[in-house]
Amino acid sequence: MEALQLIILAVVVIALSVAAALWLANLATQQTGVELLEIKASAQKLGSKTLLTIHVQNRGTTAATLLYVKVNQQPHPAQLTLQPGGTATITLEVEAAQQLLQATVVTARNEYPLLVEVKP
Incomplete structure (x- = not known):
């Protein structure tokens, strides 16, 4: 009987x-919020300019504060806060690009680099 009691005690522990x-x-997971953005971008040539459209979805557990978007190292303000599950679309008119745009979405916590193909 003593062995059975030890087994039961071990299982309970x-x-x-x-x-x-x-x-x-x-x-710990609830206390340490995670910023996780899903970002999709497209670029369309419009005469002498390029129209850059960025779709952002916050898949993290904390709000994400977007500060600005760098396009070919030039900052463009994009002040907004995305709650978990929230989405936003950012549209920028930038200088004409040949075939690729280098864009970086900058938040209060991270930077998310993108390489976007410019469509004619």
Whole structure:
């Protein structure tokens, strides 16, 4: 009977340990917000200019604050805050590009570089 009691005690201790670990992992994940943006971009040539359209979706667990977009190293203001699950579209008219635009979406926490093909 003593061996059975030890086995039951061990199972209870292991179950409590696993439950505590899962609870702490969930608590840590909620407290440390993750910024995760999904970004898609397209560019269309319009005479002597290029129209750059950027679609942004926040797939993270915290709000993302977009500060500006750099296009070929030139900053363009884009002040907005995206809540988790939120989406936004940024449209910029920039200097004409040959075939590619180098764009970077800059947030308060990260930079997201893009290489966008310019369509005629």
